[in-house]
Amino acid sequence: MRNTPVAADPVSLTDDAAADDSAPGDTGPLLQVDGLRTGFRSSEGTAWAVDDVSFQLEQGRTLGIVGESGSGKTMLARSIMGLLPRANIECSGQVLFRGLRLDQMQPSELRRIWGTEMSMVFQDPMTSLNPVVRVGRQITEVLRAHRRMTRSAADDAAVELMRSVRIPEPERRAREYPHQLSGGMRQRIGIAIALACGPRLLIADEPTTALDVTVQSQILDLLQQQQSERFMAMILVTHDLGVVAGRADDIAVMYAGQIVEQGPARSVFRTPRMPYTDALLRSIPRVDDPSHTRLAAIAGRPPALLDRPPGCRFAPRCPSAQDRCRQDAPPLVGGVDPGHRYRCWFPLGAEAEQAGPPGNAHDTVSGRVPMPSATT
């Protein structure tokens, strides 16, 4: 685990209040989110981008959050960190991180956690790195701010970090500006910055979406490898189930601000219950498919924030929607597999246990578990 001098070492390197290793959170899950809601206030009411989301994440594990564009993944990630603008935002629910109520913390307290205990890798490394600051400095500034390192110690640590994220010639690269690096190299810098202070939780918000297809799996592999070496927990946000296949321990599928299906990755991939998850699985492009085309795009668009249908939010696009779906909102409930929960009145492959009408059999993709390399 200690492959770099700045690798996560909870005892000697963390600072301040959060450093207490016997913090109450260490006995429970690393992160526990309960009933989290985040909305934008407007003249027509509050538009809930994140609507009653709950989940847990244990130390060292990876949660994949999957959903179409606009489903609220980024807002969820930001709400967890407390990285929301104050104006016109409404936020409620609990975020418990190592026993600390992040949702009740002041920005000044949160700043001590951001970048140290909990850090973020952004979607587009071109825009999330400052174009007029040398990349080396963008790594060292975090070390110097949080770890009070001297300039030369931080320089050395930055070079080590760059080496650990496999940037060739780190000493030379450190003196370059973001525009002088390729997209993949820039994202490696983004990852190095996020890892600098040895976080326990890494939130990667679509870390490969803006990258060239050829480097996407390299970056994902790097994240996965760093995650296991440092025994970090990771939230991997993506709109592509193929990205999290084989990389996440648990999956949460988001639709219109809600988690519509969640559970162990194996269970969700093998027996998706909610038709939306099933549709997402079908839209994974496969490496053995020479055309690399989407197998089946989901027809229609997700509902607008302020115009969500009263019943199941997926009903207007769902091939197996019934009257009940359009009237009552299905709760997030469990099925046979432990920990596997979904929001659906008529779950797939569950006719036997559910009181669904006959003839509602779906052509599920059961057994078609995509390989980890299917990340295109």
Place this chain on the structure above:
Amino acid sequence: MLRAVTSRALHLLGVVFIVSFVTMIMVDLIPGDPASVVLGEGATSEQLDQLRQQWNLDDPLLLRYVESLADLVRGDLGTSVITNDSVLDTILERLPVTLEIAAIALVIALVVGVPLGIWTASRANTWVDRAGLLATSLMISPPAFLTGLLLAYVFAVRLHLLPVTGWVPISEGLSDNLRSALLPGVALSIYETGVVARVLRSAMISTLSEDYVFAAHARGLSRTYVLLRHALRPSLIPLFTVVGLILARLIGGTIIVEVLFALPGIGNLLITSIQSRDFTLLQGVVVFVALGYVLVNALVDVLYTVIDPRLRNRAAA
């Protein structure tokens, strides 16, 4: 790099050619004969002819232009037709006055305007920001002569803190010199301070919405650090553009304040040369000021590449 320098130098020459040509035409268009103005009412026609010949006034305009250009390229701005002094020497003698009040104005504008711009941008849409906007709009509304008169009235006439008019050269004591330069410098600075604060504010507000600023906050860096280290520098490009304009305005445009406070600077020299129909002097001053504009602009272009590394390759190409 060599190409960049060469193209700059060519640009400079082009500006000098055009400016001197235009000035010559304008001077030529001023009604009245320079020779008769210089010699006064009672001059005989022989005297006039002699003078006209001496200044080649009867030659075609183009020929006179080419001749003066040849002098210009040698760095010779000629001699004043009135006093016979070297034009260049006269300008250089007046230059420190203008430069000093321009420098005072610019320093005040930056020292007050930059923090004000940063502060209001970081508090955008709060009462701090709104108060700042009101203050800066008050700064940029009144013309310089009005602020100058007002300042002179309050600080010189009423409070007797500073001299009303006149200039004390540095050679006669730094503190007296500064006292004589302060009011005109401040009068000039007020408008420019408002401009600096407003330009920096809007540039910073747009930088603050960039992803990399958000990302810097998400790394737990302090507000002040993010503001000064990540947001300020990218916002300096529009500021430097404006500072270039301000400098140009101050070099050539201190006229009103110089006249108001009776300062022996370039602005006053320009006025005198026009009033006395001293066309060689006038031409010299105009060309000199134009050169100043071009040099300031070249400097600003270089500063862009210092601020933004992305511009470096382009500048060299």
